[in-house]
Amino acid sequence: MRKGPSWFNLTSIALGLAFLYLPIAILVIYSFNASRLVTVWGGWSIRWYAALLEDAALREAAATSIGIALVSAAAATVLGTLAALALTRLGRFRGRLPFSAMIYAPLVMPEVITGLSLLLLFVAIDFDRGFWTVSIAHATLTMCFVAVVVQARLVDFDRSLEEAAMDLGCPPLRTFLTVTLPLIAPAVAAGFLLAFSLSLDDLVIASFTTGPGATTLPIRIYSDVRLGVKPEINAVCTIMIAVVAVAMIAASLLTRRSASGGTPAPI
Amino acid sequence: MIGGGSEHRSWGDRLVVLVPYLWLALFFLLPFLIVFRISLSQTAIAQPPYTPLLDLAGGFGALREFVAGLSFDNYVTLASDTLYLASYLKSLEFAAIATALLLLIGYPIAYGISRASAKAQPILVMLIVLPFWTSFLIRVYAWINILQRDGLLNDALLALGLADAPLTWLATDTAVYIGLVYSYLPFMVLPLYATLQKMDDTLLEAAADLGCPRWRAFWQVTLPLSLPGVGAGALLCFIPIVGEFVIPDLLGGSQALMIGQTLWTEFFSNRDWPVASAVAVVLLTLLLVPIVVYQHMQTREIERSR
Numbered sequence: 423m424r425k426g427p428s429w430f431n432l433t434s435i436a437l438g439l440a441f442l443y444l445p446i447a448i449l450v451i452y453s454f455n456a457s458r459l460v461t462v463w464g465g466w467s468i469r470w471y472a473a474l475l476e477d478a479a480l481r482e483a484a485a486t487s488i489g490i491a492l493v494s495a496a497a498a499t500v501l502g503t504l505a506a507l508a509l510t511r512l513g514r515f516r517g518r519l520p521f522s523a524m525i526y527a528p529l530v531m532p533e534v535i536t537g538l539s540l541l542l543l544f545v546a547i548d549f550d551r552g553f554w555t556v557s558i559a560h561a562t563l564t565m566c567f568v569a570v571v572v573q574a575r576l577v578d579f580d581r582s583l584e585e586a587a588m589d590l591g592c593p594p595l596r597t598f599l600t601v602t603l604p605l606i607a608p609a610v611a612a613g614f615l616l617a618f619s620l621s622l623d624d625l626v627i628a629s630f631t632t633g634p635g636a637t638t639l640p641i642r643i644y645s646d647v648r649l650g651v652k653p654e655i656n657a658v659c660t661i662m663i664a665v666v667a668v669a670m671i672a673a674s675l676l677t678r679r680s681a682s683g684g685t686p687a688p689i
Numbered sequence: 690m691i692g693g694g695s696e697h698r699s700w701g702d703r704l705v706v707l708v709p710y711l712w713l714a715l716f717f718l719l720p721f722l723i724v725f726r727i728s729l730s731q732t733a734i735a736q737p738p739y740t741p742l743l744d745l746a747g748g749f750g751a752l753r754e755f756v757a758g759l760s761f762d763n764y765v766t767l768a769s770d771t772l773y774l775a776s777y778l779k780s781l782e783f784a785a786i787a788t789a790l791l792l793l794i795g796y797p798i799a800y801g802i803s804r805a806s807a808k809a810q811p812i813l814v815m816l817i818v819l820p821f822w823t824s825f826l827i828r829v830y831a832w833i834n835i836l837q838r839d840g841l842l843n844d845a846l847l848a849l850g851l852a853d854a855p856l857t858w859l860a861t862d863t864a865v866y867i868g869l870v871y872s873y874l875p876f877m878v879l880p881l882y883a884t885l886q887k888m889d890d891t892l893l894e895a896a897a898d899l900g901c902p903r904w905r906a907f908w909q910v911t912l913p914l915s916l917p918g919v920g921a922g923a924l925l926c927f928i929p930i931v932g933e934f935v936i937p938d939l940l941g942g943s944q945a946l947m948i949g950q951t952l953w954t955e956f957f958s959n960r961d962w963p964v965a966s967a968v969a970v971v972l973l974t975l976l977l978v979p980i981v982v983y984q985h986m987q988t989r990e991i992e993r994s995r
Contacts, residue, residue, distance in 0.1 A: 532932020539720030623824030
């Protein structure tokens with residue numbers, strides 16, 4: 423059987439990629455449109471980016487979002503890495519099944535359910551809603567993504583290195599810090615970046631768990647979008663796309679180097 | 690800390706499990722129990738807007754009062770008002786048709802990538818994944834630009850002479866399907882690619898040697914072997930689509946709401962938290978079987994690679 427690209431395979435890949443990228447490309451191009459009318463092309467301009475600089479509320483929302491993304495991604499990276507270690511290195515501990523269930527369920531759980539249930543928890547324990555509640559909510563969701571990414575790396579690396587260190591009398595914690603952690607570091611870093619961008623993007627869970635004074639960027643964009651298309655939103659979205667694209671390319675380069683020709687990361 | 694097979698567990702080992710375990714129990718599991726509890730309470734004009742939860746300080750008397758106070762009124766409301774039933778059915782319909790469309794569109798793409806050269810494959814996979822990390826919100830918003838009445842799609846159709854007058858795309862089911870397929874395509878392509886890529890090429894060679902035409906080899910060898918990927922992709926799309934909110938809210942019409950929108954409206958507009966909780970409990974019950982099947986597949990995958 424001939425292995426190689428047939429015209430059918432090439433067409434389906436090309437059409438698929440065009441479908442995925444064309445709408446984003448149009449959005450980016452129209453963010454540089456000089457005309458106020460979003461559907462009429464009035465020449466190239468960066469006036470909407472300049473307008474963004476003067477929008478104090480938007481700047482504040484962006485700062486809130488970045489703060490929440492940093493805090494929640496840091497927490498998610500620690501929690502997710504621990505969870506991945508627990509799933510791959512500890513064999514069959516008691517309660518392993520419900521544990522792995524709790525790792526995988528949030529990945530597919532509709533966001534409206536996760537958001538509503540976390541909000542009701544915060545209300546029930548009378549926790550002031552705002553920056554910290556959104557951060558906790560995001561850390562809970564994204565730690566599961568981190569766990570999946572780190573676990574994929576832990577599963578396919580050579581255990582004999584750890585065993586050798588232990589046989590030579592290296593204590594477990596030191597083995598982890600000097601042998602295991604450097605080996606899984608690229609996956610951990612990739613997990614952090616994924617958690618960061620997921621948090622930066624989330625609308626639904628943030629809407630439920632936020633409080634007065636902690637409006638995130640997606641919440642702000644959503645309330646604008648409901649009122650119709652505005653050129654300023656095109657500009658904000660283009661900046662967000664650029665930030666996420668850079669983070670993701672960095673993340674995939676990190677995991678690819680670490681996998682060194684192995685199977686691709688699951689995400 | 691990372692000691693594998695030893696029977697005795699050190700404190701470090703315990704900590705590795707306990708910290709994430711407790712976090713998930715507190716912020717993932719416990720909240721569901723609270724949702725369940727509030728779905729059984731009455732709406733109240735108060736802050737928070739539901740009758741009080743169990744007060745443990747009250748002792749046995751409070752417990753009896755608590756059990757007596759449980760009410761199924763919210764579920765009766767859900768069952769008696771056709772709005773909710775219509776909403777659940779609409780969500781299942783959207784999710785089922787969108788998943789079928791995703792399979793039809795995603796399979797050829799995944800197949801194409803799995804046949805590409807070993808060097809091109811990781812790059813193509815990355816190109817498929819990249820848009821997925823841009824927010825739902827932005828990707829859905831991008832389609833508003835295109836689908837609105839004086840948007841680019843109508844401009845293109847008019848210019849090509851395919852339409853005489855601008856067509857209505859926004860606020861229709863078609864727009865929701867476009868948004869769903871667009872947003873979930875990577876979720877379908879990746880699991881399909883993962884199984885197709887692992888497939889043993891010698892099977893196809895054997896089929897070809899025995900005179901089996903290519904289409905028949907695909908139908909009898911490739912497709913059956915890729916069914917685990919089909920199942921994983923379908924579940925990975927179907928489950929979240931049932932509860933989808935952003936896409937139908939921004940692209941869909943107002944006649945038929947999906948259940949995610951109904952929950953959102955009950956919570957944010959009507960401020961009826963108990964009914965919103967009941968909607969969530971029913972939605973979760975609907976999704977329980979697909980979620981358990983998905984979990985089972987994931988766990989099996991992990992156990993195999995260990």
